[in-house]
Amino acid sequence: MTSLRELMPCFQGVVPAAIVTCDAQGTPNVAYLSHVYYLDDRHVALSCQFFNKTKRNIGVNPYACVQLKHPATLEAWRLDAKFIRAETSGPLFDEMELRIQAIAAHTGMKGIFRLLSADVYEVLELQPEPGFVLQADADNPRPAMDDSRAELRSLQVISDRIVRAADMGELLKTLLASLCELFRVSHAMYLMHDEADGRLYAVESTGYDSSGAGAEVALGEGLIGTVAKTRRLLRVSGMGEMLRYGRAVRGEMQRDGAEVTAEIPLPGLCEAQSQLALPLVVGDRLLGVLALESADPLAFQDWHEAYLNLLANQAALAIERLGERADEEPAPEPERAPLASRRRVFTWYPKDETVFCDGEYLVRNVPARILWKLLTEHEQTGRSEFGNRELRMDDSLGLPPYKDNLESRLILLRKRLDERCPDVRIVPVKRGRFTLERDCELVLETR
Amino acid sequence: MGGNLIDSELREFLERGLVCVIGTRSADLRPDWAHGVGVRFTKNRCVVFIEQSTAARSLTNLRDNGMIALTICEPATHRTIQLKGRDTKLREMTQAEQRLAQRLANTARHAVIEVGIAPRVAAGWNYSNLIAAEFELSGVFDATPGPNAGAEVA
Structure with missing residues (x-):
């Protein structure tokens, strides 16, 4: 039998999942899900943002059938599941809420679009549905589910380079260039947190047409600002789908009379489909945010989170260290160069x-x-x-x-x-x- | 209640050929999904086409109790409408329906290509073994994500 762990790409929210429930009178109900979250090999959690028919149905009949699709091949799986409990606080809730907060912050719904509960289901049966697509796409194989070990060496290389950096400029350049070289990241930027005004400022970047230096993000604004505010890593795969979903909710909320604000443009790649943002924190200080982007909706996998989190922690310590080192004494003034006529x-x-x-x-x-x-x-x-x-x-x-x-x-x-x-x-x-x-x-x- | 209660704009949306997920339930109220394409309205009835290769349980459910729900979703905007029905009858498709279903299926493939699914992947979406499910429409609901989801629209 397929195990839930083998379906990790399906949990990234790139292709919407669907859930069928049924009320006490036997009327079925179909709904789309914004996020199915992998908990362990027998449990998933579904995000609940509205008290809807699905929520009411599982209150009287806990059985559900979920349709999950692989984002690259559209292969489908049928999950027979049973509702166990709704969590409204705790680590699972916080983890799922972060994604909702990011959607809300980006689409101008901060404070009005939020997670009501993380609904935990036991998976009773998991069946692949091979007839859903006629043939697997042989030229475009499913991304490897776990190729993390090969990256350990890369982690070590970047770690060595970071600790050897002599100054902040070299450190940031090395960090971003090494991510591109060794972790196959195409676009990366570092934003400094200015504690004086509480904003983030882009300082260094790689892969973009222009450096973007000086671009600003307020705490809690968009994906990067949400990561900075919550100081928690956030990975969004299928950004296009996430934003389409957010815009649909925003439109409905506007129709309902809610006061939404303007959408926050994403800094960086306009065609970004995946984003991984990591807070750089030392003690209780937020130093900045490392933001990685890709046009590939499945660019970042689970292992990236674990590895790059380690890296972010190390980079944060190095940034802190370089900020504390004593300056050298001044040298004699060099001769001034002749001026041009400009x-x-x-x-x-x-x-x-x-x-x-x-x-x-x-x-x-x-x-x-x-x-x-x-x-x-x-x-x-x-x-x-x-x-x-x-x-x-x-x-x-x-x-x-x-x-x-x-x-x-x-x-x-x-x-x-x-x-x-x-x-x-x-x-x-x-x-x-x-x-x-x-x-x-x-x-x-x-x- | 049939298609005559649906205004022309909504009817055009539902009959365009978008992404369709079907919900059914067993005698002991266990839910199930199936893959569909549709829909078409007649005066008193509605017909949706169900792909049989992944619908063994749902087809059994429909023969058993006739209760059906289905969503029609436009992926680019997430606009979603849910239809609910009863007294579902399964039957072979007419030749005209075969042609219609393939046309609707192609529209659905284009709708997912529009949101980034590779054309060759969308082309593999299986609608090769369809059966017609004709039902009496009992409710039409807004299912677009948001605070209005679940509101009756017709």
Whole structure:
């Protein structure tokens, strides 16, 4: 007999499952399920968001028949099941609620679309239905159910690279590049958590057309914001299906008079079908979120969660460590390079704490204050080398007194300049020191 | 109650040929599903076509008690309508129904291709051994996920 464990891809929510129940009068009822959750080889849990006919039926007749389909082949299984209990709190409920929260947060239904219960069923019989599809797709075999052991070596390699990274920039670059190289991830980004304003800022990315540095996500907003808020890993396979489902509920809620808000655009790949977001946490501090994406709806399997969670924990410790290391002493000022004839106009808007370059938005908040300090000091004194320590001592920059994420903020600033104004560069010279380089004339103005 | 109580927009949706799941139950109230294609309304009755290769239990149930439920779902929007019926009679399909069912099945295949199912996978969806199930319509319900799911629409 097939075991439930062999059907893992069917539990990813890529193809909706259906459930048939029956009331005391013998009237059957068919409903689609947003999520069938694998509990163990004899039990599944079904998410219940509304007190509907299925819920009422299992209250009087606990038997149900569930249709599960393989997302790649559409092969079907018949699960004869019996309702055991409804959980409204605890680890299972929390786990299933996270996915619902992510749908709600992304589709503008935060707080109004939520999990009522995780309904646990005993699976009495599990039967494949080979006649559901005429033939298996030989050119497109079912994804391997468990190929995790081969990845252990990759985990070790990334772990070694992470602990050897000399600074934050190298660490983040190495982490993302290694994920792509060794775990066959195509798109990855790291978002720093700014404890001062409670938002996440994209700092480093790989695989995208543009770096996306500076892209912002509020805590609790969309998938990444939900992961940051709950500090729990979230894997979504079949993003398209999840969003179609969310939009259907949203439309019905609007029709019902609920106040929904605008849909939150996903940062990153617009055609992403899978996303795995991992919180980087040390103690009670959220350092950031590592977000992986793929256009393949089945890119991330169960083993990814376990392996990448280990990796995220290690990366978090390394980020913490690099944020604490002492800076090196300043070197003598190098000779200034001759200026090119180009002009770049930097404008500081104190009210919005924003810097624009040649009339276009460049950066805001702490990175903007840092840039403005560097530019004005450079203009006034000609100085071009700066140290992290003096930035930390400068109260006007508004850095938190402890755990200030300065390295990540400087990476973000460096990337924004790379993209928007390559004539002005922040170049690390040694641990905790960097130079401001320019190939243009600077014009600074405040508005 | 038959198709005459369903407005033209709803009827067009239900008869378009979307994804259809059928629910039945045994004499001891054990539920079961079957794979269907449909539907078509006549004045007093409704007909859905059931794929027999995966429906042994449901066909037995229908012969036993005639109680049926089925959902018609548009995958791209999740708009779903559930029909409930009784007095189901199973019968061989006419030649016209055979042609109609294959046309509806192709529409259903396109509906799942639209949401990302590979065309060659959708092409393998089995509708090769259908039987007609004709029933008296007893209720039409909105089954689109959301707070209104379960509301009677006709």
